[in-house]
Amino acid sequence: MAARACGRLGLVLGLGILGCASSPPSSFYTLSPLPAAQGRASLADGAIGIGLGPVTFPVFLDRPQIVTRDPANRLALDEFHRWGGTLQDDFLRVWSENLSHLVGTSRIVIFPSEVRYPLDFRVTC
Structure with missing residues (x-):
């Protein structure tokens, strides 16, 4: 009987120790735009309007x-490496910032949104 009680106590202690084990820390990521130092196109600001999405x-x-x-072609999900926001929102934000720097316009609108100026181009994917 005492051996059985010691076995149960050992099992409870073992499970308690396992419950205290830590998992790896989670890391969170966001997409980043190109550095602004990579230059800006020479078009005058507002020369063209671009709609994205x-x-x-x-x-x-x-x-x-x-x-x-x-x-x-197998997919792997990493439980400890996650997006800090939604991938779609980050993608659209970075896409618009990069396009703004590369084309030289601040007239970029992300759809769905109210368009307050004429658009010369609309890009979707």
């Missing part, structure tokens, strides 16, 4: 975990 990502990317694909 909507953008549709595959369903398997619509999650907080970062998804990668291995050479065998």
